[in-house]
Amino acid sequence: GPCMSDATRETSITRRALVYRIGLGAAVLAFAPPATATATDAPMAEILTLTGGRMPVASDRLLLDMPRVFANGFTVPMTITVESPMSETDHVRQVHVLAPGNPFLKVASFHFTPDSGEARVSTRIRLAQPQHIYALAELSDGSFLLAETWVEVKTNGCAG
Amino acid sequence: MASPEPRIRLPEKVTKGETFLVRSLITHRMETGLRSDGDGNVIPRKIINRFVCRYNEKVVFSVELHEAVSANPYMEFHILARESGTLEFFWYEDGGAVFSTSRELVVS
Numbered sequence: 001g002p003c004m005s006d007a008t009r010e011t012s013i014t015r016r017a018l019v020y021r022i023g024l025g026a027a028v029l030a031f032a033p034p035a036t037a038t039a040t041d042a043p044m045a046e047i048l049t050l051t052g053g054r055m056p057v058a059s060d061r062l063l064l065d066m067p068r069v070f071a072n073g074f075t076v077p078m079t080i081t082v083e084s085p086m087s088e089t090d091h092v093r094q095v096h097v098l099a100p101g102n103p104f105l106k107v108a109s110f111h112f113t114p115d116s117g118e119a120r121v122s123t124r125i126r127l128a129q130p131q132h133i134y135a136l137a138e139l140s141d142g143s144f145l146l147a148e149t150w151v152e153v154k155t156n157g158c159a160g
Numbered sequence: 161m162a163s164p165e166p167r168i169r170l171p172e173k174v175t176k177g178e179t180f181l182v183r184s185l186i187t188h189r190m191e192t193g194l195r196s197d198g199d200g201n202v203i204p205r206k207i208i209n210r211f212v213c214r215y216n217e218k219v220v221f222s223v224e225l226h227e228a229v230s231a232n233p234y235m236e237f238h239i240l241a242r243e244s245g246t247l248e249f250f251w252y253e254d255g256g257a258v259f260s261t262s263r264e265l266v267v268s
Contacts, residue, residue, distance in 0.1 A: 074230060074231070075230045075231075076230075086240075099228055102228050103192075103194060103227070104226055104227050104228060106226045106228075107226055107228040107229065108223055108224060108225050108226060108228070108229055109223065109224040110221075110222075110223050110237075111219075111221065111222045111223065111224075112221060113219070113220050113221065114240070115215060115218065115220035115221075115239060115240050115242070116179075116220060116221055116237065116238055116239065116240065117179030117180075117238045117239060117240030118179050118238040120237070120238055121223075121235060121236065121237045122235070122236040122237075123223075123229060123230075123233065123234060123235050123236070124229075124230040124233075124234065125228050125229055125230055126192075126227075126228045126229070126230055127228070157230075158192060158194055158227070158228070159194065159195075
């Protein structure tokens with residue numbers, strides 16, 4: 001996200017993911033750094049459910065564009081763009097959006113096809129509190145990209 | 161609640177091979193199920209949970225919407241202009257209601 005360098009983001013997500021995986025083996029858990037040592041709160045259990053256990057890669061090809069600060073939590077603009085040729089053999093299948101600080105984790109899933117021409121969508125979402133938002137893109141080769149951005153809202157968009 | 165009203169905006173003309181922008185919106189409260197009325201009763205969830213765009217009967221773009229999509233959900237997305245034909249748009253509401261509209265697309 002805009003609040004972090006790409007290097008930081010890649011490190012934090014990869015490390016957090018690693019921590020999660022290691023955490024699955026209790027014997028190794030004692031040697032893993034605590035999850036709180038990472039800068040992010042990536043909902044790795046849900047992400048790995050969506051990927052079927054495959055590890056997503058933090059990538060600049062996936063852009064999750066949202067305002068850093070937005071007063072109205074009811075209608076926060078969001079644009080997702082994935083760099084892709086969108087051909088039959090190389091395209092984006094879908095992008096999931098997750099908001100771990102909301103009452104419900106899942107925000108939306110966008111399904112693209114080669115007939116989309118571009119893997120790009122804009123909408124508006126509700127945010128209950130300041131939080132990291134996550135976008136998870138599934139590509140046609142079965143790989144996954146992960147991006148995050150921090151959004152600070154001033155009002156609880158899930159309450160009223 | 162007034163009946164949901166779909167709105168679509170398309171370019172007036174597109175050329176073959178061009179990727180064009182589609183703006184879609186439906187007037188809808190997107191009731192999350194998290195609110196209470198004045199008497200403390202929970203207002204049941206009623207949202208648009210799915211949006212589908214078909215181009216000559218083929219699904220080219222769709223969305224699963226959850227509670228966090230804002231009221232009057234709008235989607236801006238793209239379509240590759242391959243041939244003239246019909247664009248159909250469907251909004252699926254909790255409880256089974258479906259709202260739809262269509263537009264003729266001329267590709268030159």
